[in-house]
Amino acid sequence: MMGAWIMAGVTFREAGRKKILWTAVLAGSAFLALFGTGMHFQLKDITRHSLPPFIRYQLEAAMLQVGFYAVDLLAVVMTILTSVDTLSGEMASGTIQAIATKPISRWQILLGKWMGFAGMVAAYVAAMFGGVTAVGYFIGGVLPQHTISGALLVFLECLLVLTVTFVCGTRFSTLTNGVIVLGFHGLAFIGGWIEQIGAMTDSPRLVTVGVVSSLIMPTESIWRRASFEMQSSFTRSLQFSPFSNASAPSVAMLGYAVVYLLVALIVAIYLFQQRDL
């Protein structure tokens, strides 16, 4: 297992040297600044209209959900872009050969890389969630419900994306891998909306389509559960918006996502062990 930890360490450092990570950090910082500015002016307008404190609080809380939605999107995209070439790129360039001929198993190489990226994603999600929560508290005076649960669920979503990226990275080129994983995530996104529309219009067939898409790629379901956990009662009462839910994914779906992640990780290890380098 020592080899896996060494690989995790070098991968974590490698991720930190990539421009794409720092671009994502810059984009995240710019977003937080924009978000804080937006919340500040929203608060000013609300104060000007002399809305009741309860309504004012709920509007600020709804704004907070917008912030978390953006953080979720940034985290998923950053996860894909930083990790998409770690296997395929190193196999294509031959870099992996110098590592794979050392006394370290291939599963340790893959797991180590996975842990390194997981650590980086954890830091990014924690920082961005902390940033949005801080902006919400210090500017809007609101705190989200169950922030830590929400952050952990978004982290789980990123791990899912990371693991699928690893699975595809053992077989496809960097570009193909990126297209496949973004395509899967897009499928889950559209499926999630179809499920929402189905729930709102009481259409079981649409809900089924949405559920099937979630089974193929559960990322959107995880976000919707995270959003459900964090949103206020008022936002929930809106029933349907990009940032709230008409139907929240069940705990069983979360269990499925965890099993999906573990199976995908095992598949990635198996495929990596089988292939010629």
Add this chain to the structure above:
Amino acid sequence: MFGTKVAVSNLSLTVRRGEVFGFLGPNGAGKSTSIKMLLGLVKPSSGQAFVLGVPSDDIDVRAKIGFLPEDFRFYTWLTASELLKLHGRLCGMPASLLRERVPALLDLVGLSPHREKRLRDFSKGMLQRIGLAQALIHEPQLIFLDEPTSGLDPMGRRLVRDVIRVQRDRGATVFLNSHILSEIEITCDRVVFIKEGEVVASRDLRAYPDAEVGVVARARNLSAQTIAGLSQWSTSARLDGERLTLTTHSASVLPDILRYLTASGSDIFEFTPQRLSLEDLFLKIMGEDGGL
């Protein structure tokens, strides 16, 4: 096999411990694939390979193996020192030992002044040198070098030769794959020629071949009678000014010829057997088209 293409078949070879072994063949002969199979990077569809007495897919045996891939590439954000430390740690070396080995190896490959330089600022030759150093970081018993002089200038090539000698002197086995036959000729103890995935010939380069050999001599006072007398050993002898060229059936008669010439009153200034160069041998075995 790569898809439907058979890269290596019926390949059977043994490398002796402590020798510098040359692995020769034209492009596409299956040399790199064979090395990759021996290192566990490629799985053979059938057959067995043993390295240092254990199956080649054994993870632990890799602690005793060093490998310089063809066209070495690594994380460009690492410095030369960091790269060697990383590879040493992957080989299970303690930090205390690495503190001694890393500077010594950087010195060996002539990169001490660049120890803190990042690989992205390295030339191709410098990358090849640091690649050689990572292959040696754990003092392996067996070292695979795949085109080690690729991209190196003459000083770099000399350095690789010296490093190989040092490794042989400390008892390591070196498995060398190179297209530069003159390098192989100078460096290797033994070579095998591989063509279409099969061994087609082998030569011991340290033993003098007891076969037909030509001689070029520079001599004075050679009489026609002396020239005629050479026929007892030589299939052909021709004098052109001071230059005598002759061919014998066997290298073992060369001392007799030299004694005969001296005894006949000739003044010998030069007496040089003309060995078939490795390149000539290569072309003879592979054919002028290299088997393509």
